[in-house]
Amino acid sequence: MKFDQLDMTLLQAIADIKNLPQGALNIRRDGQAVLRQSSPNISITTNPENGGLIVDIKAGTKNETVHVPVILTQSGFKDKVYNKFIVGEDADVTIIAGCGIHNDSHADSSHDGIHEVIVKKGARMKYIEKHYGEGSGKGKRILNPTTIIRVESGATAEMEMSQIKGVDDTLRSTVAYIKEKGNLKVVERLLTHDSQIAESDIEVHIEGGGGVAQILSRSVAQDNSTQVFKAALYGENECSGHVECDAIIMDGAKIRAVPQLVAENAEAILTHEAAIGKIAGEQLIKLMSLGLSEQEAINTILEGFLR
Amino acid sequence: MLKLENITMAVNDNNGENREIIHGISMEFQPGKLYAVTGPNGGGKTSIAKLIMGIYKHNCGSIYLNDEDISDLNVSERARKGIAYAFQQPPRFKGLRVSDLLQIACPGIDNISLRASLRDVGLCPEDYLDRDVGPGLSGGEIKRVEIAQVLGRDASVSIFDEPEAGVDLWTIQKLIGIIISKFKGNDDLTAIIITHNENVLHICDEIIVVEDGLIKAKGTPEEIWPLIREDVECKMKEQCRGEIVYEI
Ligand SMILES: Nc1ncnc2c1ncn2[C@@H]1O[C@H](COP(=O)(O)OP(=O)(O)OP(=O)(O)O)[C@@H](O)[C@H]1O
Ligand SMILES: [Mg+2]
Numbered sequence: 362m363k364f365d366q367l368d369m370t371l372l373q374a375i376a377d378i379k380n381l382p383q384g385a386l387n388i389r390r391d392g393q394a395v396l397r398q399s400s401p402n403i404s405i406t407t408n409p410e411n412g413g414l415i416v417d418i419k420a421g422t423k424n425e426t427v428h429v430p431v432i433l434t435q436s437g438f439k440d441k442v443y444n445k446f447i448v449g450e451d452a453d454v455t456i457i458a459g460c461g462i463h464n465d466s467h468a469d470s471s472h473d474g475i476h477e478v479i480v481k482k483g484a485r486m487k488y489i490e491k492h493y494g495e496g497s498g499k500g501k502r503i504l505n506p507t508t509i510i511r512v513e514s515g516a517t518a519e520m521e522m523s524q525i526k527g528v529d530d531t532l533r534s535t536v537a538y539i540k541e542k543g544n545l546k547v548v549e550r551l552l553t554h555d556s557q558i559a560e561s562d563i564e565v566h567i568e569g570g571g572g573v574a575q576i577l578s579r580s581v582a583q584d585n586s587t588q589v590f591k592a593a594l595y596g597e598n599e600c601s602g603h604v605e606c607d608a609i610i611m612d613g614a615k616i617r618a619v620p621q622l623v624a625e626n627a628e629a630i631l632t633h634e635a636a637i638g639k640i641a642g643e644q645l646i647k648l649m650s651l652g653l654s655e656q657e658a659i660n661t662i663l664e665g666f667l668r
Numbered sequence: 669m670l671k672l673e674n675i676t677m678a679v680n681d682n683n684g685e686n687r688e689i690i691h692g693i694s695m696e697f698q699p700g701k702l703y704a705v706t707g708p709n710g711g712g713k714t715s716i717a718k719l720i721m722g723i724y725k726h727n728c729g730s731i732y733l734n735d736e737d738i739s740d741l742n743v744s745e746r747a748r749k750g751i752a753y754a755f756q757q758p759p760r761f762k763g764l765r766v767s768d769l770l771q772i773a774c775p776g777i778d779n780i781s782l783r784a785s786l787r788d789v790g791l792c793p794e795d796y797l798d799r800d801v802g803p804g805l806s807g808g809e810i811k812r813v814e815i816a817q818v819l820g821r822d823a824s825v826s827i828f829d830e831p832e833a834g835v836d837l838w839t840i841q842k843l844i845g846i847i848i849s850k851f852k853g854n855d856d857l858t859a860i861i862i863t864h865n866e867n868v869l870h871i872c873d874e875i876i877v878v879e880d881g882l883i884k885a886k887g888t889p890e891e892i893w894p895l896i897r898e899d900v901e902c903k904m905k906e907q908c909r910g911e912i913v914y915e916i
Contacts, residue, residue, distance in 0.1 A: 579762075607762070643759040646723055649743040650753050651773045651817065658744075661772065665763030 363395055364388075367434055371461030374493040376430040385427040387414055389442065391435040403427055403454075413443030413475075416456070420449030420481070431460040437468025437500060446478045446488075448516075453485040460504055462528070464496040471503035478508065480516040480543075488520045494527030501529040508535045512543035514569060523550035524559065525667070533561040539600075541569030549578040550667045553586035553614070560589040567600040567629070574602040581663050582614030593621040596629025604633040609640055609666060670697040670720065670751075670825050670858060674729035677719060690715055690881045692729065697825065700855040702847070704872035704889075705862045706896065712881040713862045714756050717827045720860075721753040722746040733825070752823035756830050756862070758814040760802050766813050767797040773817035785820045788846050789813070790839040807834040815843065819850065825858045826851075832865040844871060866900050869893065 364372070368390065372378040381396070385403035388396040394414075399405050402422040408415045416427055433440060448454060456478075464470040480486045494502035504524075512518045524531060539545050545565065553559050565574045576592045594602040604620040620633035640662055648658035677690040690712050697703055705713050718724040720731065722743040730739050733749055741749065761769075770782055777785075783793035789812035799805060801813060811834050818826050828847075832840045848871055851859040861868055869875055875892040877885040885892055 641759060644761055646743055647755065647759050648772065650721055650723070650747050650755075651769070651821070652744060652747040652775075653772060654744050655742075661764070661768075662761065665761060665765075665768065668763045 367463055368432055370495075371432040371434070371463060371493065372430055374495075375432075375459030375461040375491040376428055376457050378428065378430065382426070382428055384425055385416070387416075387429045389429075389431045389440075391433055391438050392440045392442075400425065405429075408443065408445060411443040413445065416444070416446045418446070418448045418452050418454055420451060422449060422452040422454055424453060426455040426457060428457045430458065431472060431474065433460070433462040433464070433470050433472055435470075436464055436466030436498065437470055439469075439471050441473040441475075443475045444477070446476065448478070448480045448484045448486045450481045451483040452481075455487045455489065457489050459489070459491040459493070460506075461492075462494045462496070462502040462504070464494070464498045464500045464502050466498040466500045468498075469501040469503055471501075471505070474504075474506045476506065476508045478510040478518070480510070480512050480518045482513045483515045484513075485517045486519070488518065490520070490522045492522075492524035492528050492531065494529065496527075502527060503530040504528050505532045506534070508533075510535070510537045510545070512537065512539045512545050512572075514541040514543060516540075517544040519546045519548070521548045521550075523667075525550070525552050526554075528559070529555075529557050531559045533559075535561070535563045537563075537565040537574070539565065539567045539569060539572040539574055542571040543569055544573045546575045547577070549576075549580070549590075551578070551580035551588065552583070552663070552667060553581075553588055554583040555586060556584070557586040558588075559586070561591070563592045564595070565593070565602065566595045566597060567602055568597050570598045570600065572598060572600040574600075576602075576604045578606045579608070579667055580606075580616070581609045581611070581667060582616050583611045585613045587615045589617045589619075591619045591621070592633075593623060594631050594633075596622075596624045596626055596631050598626050599628030600626070601630040603631070604635075606633075606635040607666075608637045609663065610637055611639060669699060669732075669734060671695070671732040672716075672720070672729065673732070675716075675719060675726045675731065676728040677715060677724055677726045688881070690719070690726070693878075693881070693883050694729075695876065695883065697858045697860060699824065699858050700853070701858060701873045702851050702871065703858070703860045704869050704875045705860060705878055706864060706869060706875060706900070707878040707884065708899065711879045713878050714829055715881075716878065717753055717829050717860070717862060720746075720825070720827060721751055723753075747823075750824035752818045752821040752826045754814045754818040754826075754828045754831060756833065758801075758810050760805070760810065762800065762802050764801050765797065766799050766801055769801055769813065769817055770820060774820040774822075777820065781820070785816045786813075788819060788842075789816045790842055791816070808836060808839075811835050812839065819846065822857075824856060825860065827860045827862070829862045830864065831861065832863060832868060840865065840867070844868060847871070864900055869900065
């Protein structure tokens with residue numbers, strides 16, 4: 362086996378991998394593909410232009426899962442990768458990505474992932490990406506993912522992106538284009554602590570008639586961390602879109618939420634909701650009246666909120 | 669036994685002024701008995717319940733549970749000592765499911781009892797266990813989940829704050845049955861039900877009428893009923909007309 366305990370801890374945290382999964386898989390460790398397997402319907406190859414991955418999912422592929430986790434265990438390693446995912450027409454698949462960093466040194470470790478995702482006509486895709494950092498060093502753990510997603514006509518894409526612990530610095534940038542009757546749902550979950558900084562910029566262009574987009578963000582900012590959430594929804598056709606940002610702020614944290622709606626068509630229906638606040642005292646009291654301590658009550662509320 | 673001795677409590681009202689709302693009351697709740705607390709809106713019933721649970725702090729007096737002064741214990745500590753309170757207006761949560769709350773209320777509860785506790789309050793477990801206790805539940809549904817939590821805790825003192833409010837008449841009847849079978853004749857448990865409902869008042873051993881932060885009367889239903897009958901019947905009629913059946 363090529364993976365040690367440290368690798369497996371990271372893999373489990375970001376991709377729920379306890380045993381190596383069946384099916385298409387690519388595990389990248391410190392800039393190298395250490396394990397790659399394709400399946401009859403899903404091919405994983407190296408892009409000759411930039412050394413990144415091309416994950417090509419055949420039209421009509423049903424109920425398959427591709428795992429493409431990235432782990433960084435070498436201290437101070439700076440990784441940059443370009444990946445392309447093509448989900449063929451009428452396919453129905455789940456992509457599990459994610460990045461875990463272990464850094465015990467004083468040098469910063471970083472991963473910049475640039476992903477292009479194309480969900481072809483009538484296909485359905487669920488994309489799950491978790492970010493996680495650990496290690497005792499003073500070196501920062503930095504993740505800067507950029508995702509461009511194209512949802513073709515009648516296709517449905519759901520992206521679930523979460524960063525739960527240990528990432529010091531992150532700038533996530535997501536741009537989406539939705540064609541006729543395409544449907545995109547982006548769900549972000551974020552927890553920041555200590556002096557972490559996390560920024561997420563999402564821009565969704567609904568280009569096709571009947572397109573639907575939903576951007577939902579739930580976040581918790583603790584200690585002295587800073588969060589910035591910017592979501593811009595462009596309705597360029599008869600379409601509907603909704604942005605929702607719900608944040609719990611604690612301690613000395615700062616949160617900035619900037620939902621933006623741009624309608625370029627009279628038939629576009631765009632809405633947004635943003636709420637930032639501390640944990641409701643009533644909720645705490647209620648859980649304490651069931652026997653939880655104050656700290657247990659806080660943890661329970663946060664866990665539920667970010668679930 | 670739960671004992672309140674000369675309890676006084678003040679709140680800060682909108683103008684930031686201290687206003688006394690409970691004026692030196694004393695009460696005793698014996699194990700094995702079912703108590704009703706009733707009286708007009710704003711009389712101080714919920715405040716008394718919150719004082720017992722430790723949610724509100726009293727300025728003067730003491731609260732004893734089995735001769736131990738629990739005045740300085742916080743909400744969690746009182747819960748662990750065996751006091752449970754079903755809120756008049758339970759808060760909603762984002763991301764906590766009905767099953768989560770029931771599991772917190774009754775640690776280690778097995779699956780069968782968990783489901784039974786929902787059926788007791790007239791909710792079908794298949795439909796409700798995985799639902800968020802959030803904006804998606806109706807007022808009556810939230811109330812029933814709340815009551816299920818307190819029933820499941822098997823606390824030595826259980827307080828239900830207007831369990832009938834927002835709950836349909838069929839479920840109220842069912843609840844009365846459950847309360848009778850759980851508390852009547854159980855020498856270890858005390859139940860305190862804050863209520864305006866005639867049927868609930870009649871199953872209790874003792875009725876306490878609270879008005880203007882004072883105890884106005886107390887006694888058996890036979891003694892008290894004639895005194896409060898008009899008020900309660902008036903409120904029941906409103907309820908049946910649907911005016912206050914669903915609370916927001
Ligand atoms: N936290 C608080 N802040 C300010 N005033 C309060 C607070 N809690 C209670 N009060 C006031 O104390 C009085 C008693 O309120 P309480 O909720 O105990 O009444 P209640 O008897 O439960 O009424 P109801 O039948 O309407 O539920 C009211 O005048 C109420 O406005
Ligand atoms: Mg009340």
